[in-house]
Amino acid sequence: MRRKKTVRAVLLGLLMVTGGLVSIQAMAQDSGSDVSGGKLLLTGGVSSISGAAGGGLTPWAVIGGYDTASQIGANAFCTIVSVQDYRLNDCGALFGAFNRVEVSFAHQSFNTEGVGAALGLGRGFTINQNVVGLKVRLFGDAILDQNSWLPEVSVGIQHKQNDQPGLLQAIGAKSAIGNDYYISATKLFLSQSLLVDATLRFTKANQIGILGFGGDKHNGYQAELEGSVAYLLNRHLAIGAEYRQKPDNLNIAQENDWYDAFVAWAPSKHISLTLAYADLGNIVIKNHQHGVYASVQVGF
DSSP, X not given: OHHHHHHHHHHHHHHHHTSOOOOOHHHHHOOSTTEETTEETTTTOEEOTTSSEESSSSBOSSOSSSOOTTOEEEEEEEEEEEESSOEEEEEXXXXXXXXXXXXXXXXXXXXXXXXXXXXXSOTTOEEEEEEEEEEEEEEOOTTTOTTSOOOXXXXXXXXXXXXXXXXXXXXXXXXXXXXXXXXXXXXXXXXXXXXXXEEEEEEOBSGGGTTOBSOSSXXXXXXXXXXXXXXXXXXXXXXXXXXXXXXXXXXXXXXOOEEEEEEEEEEETTEEEEEEEEEEEEETTEEEEEEEEEEEEEEO
């Protein structure tokens, strides 16, 4: 049932972003601040909730910043995800070198608000998690390889450490520390103004690690699919959708896949703003958690 829901959601997202095609070939011909060393605005993605460059929910193969083979770049970001019964505050930064290597960090604070009181933890009880990431581009270039179907492909690791090991053990999680491993493929179809990404993640994380790693239902690594599509309306504005499959390791509650629909605006290469509607499904004792995702990124 969870996989069928994801397939329907992906089809819906594709319909959203392919409703019309506006050419951005003029972007490639336009010199100035929109192009830095061959990278166009927005094609380097925004900062995901894990800190890596990509969409809001999932990384892309691109290296963050506007660096090319002879340059370096960096971004800093802050994100708020507010749904009916919970709030996630998330800030971090990344450093990209020579369009080859990306190092990222994110600090996530998950506020349980009124649910914390209902569970006996106290209203506003907060679970914190640090995420350190490393991404390496293997081959391809999403922007420059327009004469080839070859996508840009990168591999990455995200090391996550949660600050509530006692609580996580009580709900059935096996560890407060875990690693995610992923491989991403990203392709920009410049003449169609369309960017597509597919990511395969190997993970034990419960609710991206907020509820620990592994569980009393499953404790092995599972392969989960993630995807993004982005349609560039013009040089500064993009719309799109994302989907992220997630493991279901804990008996305490069923874990659902995530998806969002977003608008991203970059007035210059130094700042971008992202606003999204996010549906996170069930989180612990609360179903139908959906709401607003908002993020600001600054960088060079």
